[in-house]
């Protein structure tokens with residue numbers, strides 16, 4: 001059985017619910033763009049230490065549709081943020097809004113690309129299918145905007161690594177989250193064939209095919225959404241930096257391989273990096289049992305040593321581990337709620353899906369690699 005057939009997924013299938021919403025909002029759209037979300041298959045909370053991580057882009061993501069303004073006197077960028085049910089004519093003053101406000105983040109992305117909203121004479125509608133936490137909705141939002149702008153010939157040109165550094169700064173300064181580089185890279189360099197091994201120190205990205213014959217990754221929501229701009233993410237980073245310093249290591253690098261570490265957060269980052277390498281081997285060998293065992297160990301480490309799980313994520317992953325057809329379960333991304341990542345036998349998925357719904361976890365889907373940001377055809381899906 002071919003589970004991940006190479007080749008781009010049907011464009012109409014990409015975040016289709018969001019496509020329907022943006023084209024309904026802007027039936028006369030002249031251009032449309034898609035940026036995927038991402039699931040990190042292994043290697044959480046090590047990207048900001050220059051670690052090697054293993055994310056995969058998704059067919060779920062963010063969609064933007066745009067219409068050029070016919071006349072200059074209509075003003076600059078007008079945005080319909082459909083998921084927030086808000087419409088706004090943006091201005092540079094939006095940079096003064098509170099941290100994390102979508103208008104501030106959007107204008108900050110423009111500014112980082114050398115633009116102001118006043119100089120982008122378009123009406124755009126944006127919607128996404130990544131809500132709930134852990135699938136990188138923020139980076140997807142920023143990238144759909146940045147890559148659509150380039151498609152219109154607007155803003156400075158950047159390769160994926162330099163754009164990721166820019167977006168990392170925007171996220172820190174305008175959303176208050178001192179994140180790493182993984183999310184924008186996982187999205188901008190996403191492939192339709194599988195995952196990516198991203199070396200955040202060396203600046204390299206290597207495609208990694210999913211070698212399983214019958215197993216697939218699935219995502220199940222734990223029922224508790226999360227926000228990172230409440231400071232939780234920055235707090236765990238600060239705690240880690242203090243532990244690194246305390247044991248005499250550099251504050252922004254992984255402890256050297258084989259170094260003896262004592263503090264629990266250091267045990268997590270060191271063991272998580274080892275699990276990424278083992279996970280790459282298990283993926284290449286198509287060994288679902290081995291990859292699943294690494295996922296279980298990763299969850300334990302993130303929960304106990306790093307302290308980023310929640311009771312709901314623990315309950316969901318423990319439930320999953322006890323069910324037939326599940327190879328492993330872990331939180332994915334930053335933690336503190338949101339989506340959990342499972343490795344399951346495809347044949348078992350319909351029954352598993354029913355069981356999760358019956359136990360209070362109805363939001364679930366199979367994770368399919370979604371490629372990189374790209375223009376969407378306007379064709380039959382609108383108008």
Ligand code: GLA
Pocket residue numbers: 040043044045046047048136179180181182183333334335
């Ligand atoms: C968030 C951050 C990433 C990364 C993950 C945890 O998604 O944006 O940079 O640190 O958490 O792996």
